[in-house]
């Protein structure tokens with residue numbers, strides 16, 4: 001059996017072990033310490049725009065704490081992009097609130113500004129103004145931020161950015177993760193960089209960062225004894241994992257270039273196959289980290305299915321993945337309101353994510369190319 005080619009696997013930079021070693025030497029084997037502090041500084045320096053970052057145990061935890069700070073609770077409604085991974089919607093449910101799902105734009109794949117406004121107007125008419133909007137930069141592609149921010153500002157609804165897949169992406173030159181009232185980052189094992197598992201909440205103010213850290217460390221009041229006036233969580237990032245993060249931040253730009261080079265490879269590979277479209281930026285306002293390069297099959301140009309293509313890859317021990325199944329089609333969210341047509345559903349039916357790790361080798365690419373060349377589209 002040929003060695004497995006993964007969809008997206010961890011790719012160490014080399015500096016990680018030094019930071020872990022340092023933590024061991026000083027016995028800071030705990031969810032706080034120099035690595036946590038320095039990792040946060042590295043994220044803040046990278047994002048610019050005077051942002052603050054709190055390092056947490058996951059991106060999901062970060063979103064949970066963002067929604068708590070926006071005052072979301074039982075019976076509230078939160079607008080959420082339907083075309084995403086379930087972690088974008090789950091924290092809404094943790095708080096007893098209801099996700100209101102919105103369809104995607106055809107060319108951008110992220111939240112449709114048109115359906116966002118339709119959803120807001122309809123919810124307001126039903127006497128329930130949504131308390132927040134969660135937009136996602138899926139597969140690294142920046143969402144249509146000008147249009148979405150204009151709508152959120154006009155209706156005075158705070159925006160939360162799910163930047164779990166888009167660290168290193170830019171919209172009109174500004175980094176994803178810096179547009180919202182809050183933004184979450186993820187450092188799970190298959191993301192653009194990893195801490196083995198971890199996340200961060202990006203905030204606008206130092207006070208929000210401090211509140212995030214307070215909530216993530218059991219909400220302990222200032223008192224000599226253990227006193228609590230609020231419900232707390234145990235969501236802080238381990239100092240060992242943060243050491244991995246420090247090493248990963250040193251190679252982040254390189255990782256973005258490598259993923260973008262994978263995208264170029266696929267563009268070239270499919271350039272004369274009309275039945276396949278490689279998901280790409282529509283114009284230079286958008287700069288994707290191309291976390292996962294994805295394709296869609298044109299139904300009218302081929303009768304082959306994405307399942308068949310997946311299994312052709314699997315025969316050569318190559319991992320691929322269907323596009324995210326939209327949240328409004330998930331059994332767990334079946335009773336939630338939805339605004340849209342069937343853009344996300346169509347993408348889900350016709351799309352596939354291809355191996356996109358920053359550590360793909362030339363031999364890996366040769367094997368991937370072999371599968372495509374031999375597949376009769």
Ligand SMILES: *Cc1c(COP(=O)(O)O)cnc(C)c1O
Nearest residue numbers: 058059060085087164186188199
């Ligand atoms: C990975 C991911 C998350 C969750 O991040 P975790 O660190 O795994 O909790 C949230 N949203 C999207 C779009 C993701 O891809």
